[in-house]
Amino acid sequence: MEKLGPRRVGLFNWDDRDRRGFHDELQALLPSHRETLIPSAIPPKQVTIVALRLKYQVEQVIPCELPEDRITQPHSNVLTPAVINTAKSAGTFAGSSDDHGACVVYCLLIAANWCRLQAQLELWDADLHNLRATACEMMAKTIIEQEEDMTYLMQGLLLKRYSVLVDGEPTKAANAIEKAVDLHALRVIGCSGYQKCIGYLWRGWLVQDEDDPSRFVDYKLKTDTRYWAHLDPDRMRVPQYQNAVQIIVSLVYLALYTGAINTINPTGDLDSVESLLYLFTLASICDELAKFYKVGRFYLGFWNVFNTALYAILSVSFVTRCIALANQPGASEREKYNTLSYNFLAFSAPMFWMRLMLYFDGFRFFGAMLVVLKVMFRESLIFFALLLVVLVGFLQAFVGMDQVDENLTAVRFIITEMANAIMGSPEFDVWDKFAPPFGLILYYIYTFIITVILLNVLIALYNSAYEDITQNAIDEYLALFSQKTLQFVRAPDENVFLPPFNLLELVGLSLPLEWWMPKHAYEKLNDYVMAVIYSPILLVTAYMETRSARRVRFNRGRNESDDDTVEVWEQLLDQVDFEGEGWGKRVEGSRPDVVRDGVSVAVEGVAGGVKELKEEIRELREEVRGLRERSGGTGG
Structure with missing residues (x-):
């Protein structure tokens, strides 16, 4: 049985110890797939001290409220190079030869989270604390972008896992990549070094070390151009391959549904297409139940509830079909339940198609729209909270008018008309x-509150959410893609059996074999089974990885990064000598100073002129003093 599927999971599993004060972990994506806690690369007490140092530094650098653009603008005059260098040295301890500078980025994110929590506790200084949190994110971003050693950047700064102390006990170890996604730190997520690391994880070029789960290492066969070397079922742990399988399975699932709904069986018999459809549904239900059992209530999210509703409708359709089959052919009850089954099946069609967006979020268009929809649904909670209070109040009033004669006769009429007003068609x-006249007057008031006030509030909330996301659409998409990648990386299965193959694992491997078979033999058997069921995918992925290996070798031969590509504007770049032909000098002579603004340059020019004038006055005074001394002190 898989320990936890690497599919879409909103939150992670907490034990009782982790619940105490772990507000910064509430948004984590997945639990660790190992039963033992992953150790921190540095003792948690020292990591906590580094985070406290950085928080203290930010509080001293930003002692009062400032315009946010002074913090976020390039070449900020607040977060100066000296400030950044001081932050980098926060991992150095007096009297110790160990340099813990690799945890600085992680600690800056922890400090940013502390500042945001402090903003919630001290509302009178919320703007100041939020500004300090922004400064922490900007400092982390600057440190990432300034690091030139890619190996140290990825395997040290971003992927090493650390813990901090909360109530005297260490939190679950996490790295800067995970923490930035958990905290939705868009400025950190959107920087180039972070996205390069995400790209390496997505391609499977960085994998978790089997011997030390707290660190990531390079994929050993990244430069191996042999085709058969890449036919390894363990490569199904790579995020992009799992995502591809999920998309293919979702399309097959949709095709089965389309075939089932368009091939109605009047007799009520189950054909092969419908049987496969319900089998896929059973596999998905088992996968959802397994994850909910392991993760708990924190697993629940929008897409989990959406999928659960779809599977519930399909389950009802299957149960009613079974009830129909229990009756004799031609019986009225059989026809009744058979029709009801197909009605439930047809009712789920919109949900089947909307479900595809869950797996297409890797494409930029769908990803940005999903972020907008997610924010809109969150903002809708305000509207529905107000709507619920209004509905209960007016419903009680209308029902009270109806039962004056001690006879409720218009409840259905009342509910229907109230719903029509919400949908914009009151009568x-x-x-x-x-x-009369109270009913009509009250309905006028109800309609005015619903259509004029509450619906306009909802529209305003939607407009605000849409503008906030679209103004920062690129970073929001990068955050969504990073979250998608980490959902596969943070808790990889030891044996990747995606639905519907999880039924094969459950029935054919776990239940009959796992409890008695030696671990080594069981793992080898799982590899054989995975090699068979994923063989079509592995044949394609092995070809892709051989091409990727050739590109990596080519790039290393040019002393470029492994993922470098030769673009159109770079094809003739090696045949141009800008310095030799004098073009570089001409450009240098006409290049403006973009680091400093015009006012600063003008002020420095005036300051230079004043300095020269003071020098001339001083020299003039020296000359006058000399003339006086030569003339014996008399005026001349």
Whole structure:
């Protein structure tokens, strides 16, 4: 049985010890797939001290509220190179030869989270604390972008896992990549070094060390151009390959549904297409139940609830079909339940198609729209909270008018008309005979509150959410893609059996074999089974990895990064000598100073002129003093 599927999971598993004060972990994506806690690369107490040092530094650098653009602008005059260098040295301890500078980026994110928590506790200084959190993110971004050693950047600064102390006990170890996604630190996520690391994880060029789960290492066969060397079922742990399998399975699932809904069986019998459809549904339900059992209530998210609703409708359709089959052919009950089954099946069609967006979020268009929809649904909670209070109040009023004669006769009418008002089609004429004149007056008031006030509030919330996301659409998409990658990386299965293959693992491997078979033999058997079921995918991925290996070798021969590509504007670059032909000198002579603004340059020019004038006055005074001394001190 897989320990936890690497699919879409919103939150992670907490034990009782982790619940105490771990507000910064509430948004984590997945639990660790190992039963033992991953150790921190540095003692948690020292990591906590580094984070406290950085928080103290930020509080001293930003002692009062400032315009945010002074912090976020390039070449900030607040986060100066000296400030950045001081932050880098926060991992150095007096009297110790160990340099813990690799944890500085992680600690800056911890300090940013502390500042945001402090903003919630001290609302009178919320703007100041949020500004300090922004400064922490900008410092982390600057440190990442300034690091030129890619190996140290990825395997040291970004992927080493650390813990801090909370209530005297260490938190679950996490790295800067995970922490930035958990905290939705868009400025850190959007920087080039971070995205390069995400790209390496997505391609499977960086993999978790089997002997030390706290560190990541380079994929050993990254430069191996042999085709058969890459036919390894363990490569199904690579995020892009798992994502491809999920998309293929989702399309097959949709095709089965389309075939089932367009081939109605009047007799009520189950054909092969419908049987496969319900089998896929069973596999998905088992996968969801397994994850909910291991993760708990923190697993629940929008897409989990959406999928659960879809699977529930399909389950009802299957149960009613089974009830129909229990009756004799031609019986009215069989026809009744068979029709009901197909109605439930047809009812789920929109959900089947919308479900595809869950797996297409790797494409930029769908990803950005999903972020917008997610924010809109979150903002809708305000509207529905207000709507619920209004609905309960008016419903009680209308029902009270209806039961004046101690006979409830219009409950269905009341609920229908109230729903019509919410959907924008109220009917006022039908209320003339309902407790006149109070019923009509109350319905006018209800319609005004719903259509004029609450619906406009909802539209304003949607507009605000859409503008906030679209103004920062690129970083939001990068954050979504990073989260998608980490969902596969943070808790990889020891044996990757995606639905519907998880049924094969459950029925054919785990239950009959795992409890008695030696671990080594069981793992080898799993590899054989995975090699068979994923063989079509592995044949393609092995070819892709051989091409990738050739490109990596080519790039290393040019002393370029492994993922470098030769673009159109670079094809003739080696045949141009800008310095030799004098073009570089001409450009240098006409290049403006973009680091300093015009006012600063003008002020420095005036300051230079004043300095020269003071020098001339001083020299003039010296000359006058000399003339006086030569003339014996008399005026001349």
